[in-house]
Amino acid sequence: MKLTIHGAAQQVTGSMHLLEIGKYKILVDCGLDYEKDHNVMMNEEFPFRPEEIDVVILTHAHIDHSGNLPTLVRMGFNGQILCTPPTAELTELLLLDSVNIFLRREEKSRKHNRKRPGSGGRQPLYLQKHVMDTVDRFITIGFNRPFHVTGDVELTFIPVGHLLGAAAVILKINDNGTEKTIAFTGDIGRKNYPVLNDPQELPKVDYIVSESTYGGRHHTKDKTIEQTLVETINTACIKEQGRLIIPAFSIGRTQALVFSLNKIFSSGLLPPVKVFVDSPMANASTGIFRKYHNLLNEEAHDFYNRKGDEFEFDNLSYVENLHESRQVSNYFEPCIIISSAGMLEGGRIQDHLYHNIQNYYCTILFIGYCAKGTLGYRLLRGDPIVHIRDRDLAVYATIKKTDLFSAHGDHDDLINTIKSQDPGILKGVFLVHGETESMQMMADTLQADGYKVTIPVKDIVYEL
Template sequence: MKLTIHGAARQVTGSMHLLEVDQYKILVDCGLDYEKDRSIQTNEDFPFNPGDIDVVILTHAHIDHSGNLPTLIRLGFNGQILCTPPTADLTELLLLDSVNIFMRKAHKGSNKRGKGKFNTGAQPLYLQKHVMDTVERFVTIGFNRPFRINGNVELTFIPVGHLLGAASAVLKVTEHGEEKSIAFTGDIGRKNYPVLNDPEELPQVDYLVSESTYGGRYHTKDKSVEETLIEVIDKACVKEQGRLIIPAFSIGRTQSLVYALNKIFTEGKLPQVKVFVDSPMATMATGIFRKYHSLVNQEAQAFYKDKGDEFEFDNLTYVETLKDSRQISNYYEPCIIISSAGMLEGGRIQDHLFYNIQNYYCTILFIGYCAKGTLGFRLLRGDPIVHIKDRELAVYATIKKTDVLSAHGDHDDLLNNIKHQDKTKLKKVFLVHGEGESMKLLADACEDAGYSVTIPEKDVVYDL
């Protein structure tokens, strides 16, 4: 059995791991790599022949895990993609959105070069046809249901929270009469997260490929999600009678935020404040959450039985059209605007910022990570002037940040997931999906606990 980390090796994005059992090749995740030194187009430079891959296992829908699947198919992959049912539906939604982003960039380039001409550097990585080809390859498997991939390999998906349908992939492999096991954690969620179930413990395995995103970092634990939101809303919308803008990713983060707000207002913990969810994708994703309602956590299911749909309440409006989105600027009562994207690098959120960044009575609350170079990063850094929609605008709005809605487990969560493994059985931990410092801090903690750890280099083959 051989393991090669082709993506998310000593970096966060582009998860892609190759497991070879005899001549059978299994690819675990196939995400877009959008590190700062790579262009989107370099994602088609696979370090293997896509036609040689026998099967793909997809841990969850996020683009850094799923976003390069259509490219893999476009370049020759002809096998099945194994995932949970919610992952299949959410991935289709995210991949179609990626096509729209590619096309906007391509047309933006063509406008600079002249009518009808594409900018060579901005050619779409794939088109809607390739996404539809990808969707046709999905074979869905429920949680905790062993699925035999072939005579020698059995797959089981274990719930890990993080996102609806997200799973760790546990593989039992029989090779030359010997049974071995390996688990790929995907992205590990956190306990007591709104809407999502807690991560389940993994069975004992021989090898563990673990994410390390929050290695060395710890979430705020002194306040709950609701307590944090109440404090911010009370100041921004009740006392100051202003507006609160929350940039939030459409899939996962928005649904958890809406549910938390629903509980706050339904239980009378704050006066009623108008809430706008301004993201067509968030509306579609919420429909998928409703479709798989049996997979949300027990608290959300109990709320549904007692008080109704956790994603609907009286003062909530899902904004559909662009025209309606622009009308929000004319709403002069206190309000909360939830809009994508979380790092402010596109989407309707830029319109809301354009009209509110110079509003002293506006608060912008970040609830997720903002990569270096993004508008969100510059605002969090405290830049007094920012560039939005071809304008230089002074920042008069209040900028706040909280990590209570981060869907990633922190250092303790990651370490405890590893420490659940019997150190006499677990031969090796491979750390992926993290920045260098995070990986090192988590590796040091694992070694202190008595585990053998490797931070793999990209494209290096490890014999297991």
């Protein structure tokens, strides 16, 4: 049995792991690599032949895990894609949104190159047709239901929080008469997160391929989500009579935020403030959260039974179209604007930033991770001038951040996930999906307790 880490090796994005059992090839995740964003077409340079992949197993819907699937299909992959039911529906939304982003970039590139004869525009990585071809390959499997991929490979999805439908992949494999087990954690969630259930403990396995996003870092413990939001809203919208803009991923983060605001305003912790959710994809994905309400956590169910829909409350408006979105820009009363994308790379959030980045009475609250090279990363870095819509704009708005909405487990959560395994039985831990420093800090902690840890080198084959 061979393992090759083709993506998210000593970096966060682009998860893509190849497991070979004899001639049978399993690809776990196929995500977009944001660090190739200066040349998106580099994402089609697979280090293997797509037509030789037998099956893809998808841990969850986020684009850094799913976003290169249509490229794989376009370039010859003809097998099934196995995932949970919510993952299938949420992935379709995200992939179609990626097509729109690619097309906008192509149009922008074409306009830019009109002045340069002979220059070609940036081509889309894939189109809607390729997304629908991809969706046709989805086979959905529920949590904790063993599924025989082949006679020698059994798959079980274990819920890990992080996102609706997100799962760790547990593979029980007959490798030439020897039973071997391996877990791919995907992204591990955190306990007591809004809407989502806590991660389920993994069964005992021989090998673990674990994410390490927050290795060496700990989430804020001295404040709750509600306390942080109340303080920020009170300052930005009530005392300063300004506006609060919250960039949020449409799928997962927005629903957690809306539920938290619902609890705050329905409990009377703040006077009413107008809240706009300006993201068509957030509106659609909230419908999927409602559809799979049985997978939400006990707190959400209790709230629903006492007060009704977790994602609806007075003064909350879901913006439906571009005309309504422009009206939000002309709303001059104090308000909260929730819009995507969370890293500010496209989406309606850029319109709101364009009109408010130079507004002294605007606060921008980041509630999620921003990859290097993104507009969100540059704002969090403190750049005094940023480029939006072909203009360089000075940053006068107040920039804040909180890690309380991070859907990733922190250092202790990750370590505890692995320490649920016996170091005498666990044969190896492979750390992926993190910066090198984060991986090393996790490795140091685990090795001190006797675990065998590898920080994989991209495209190097490891014999298991």
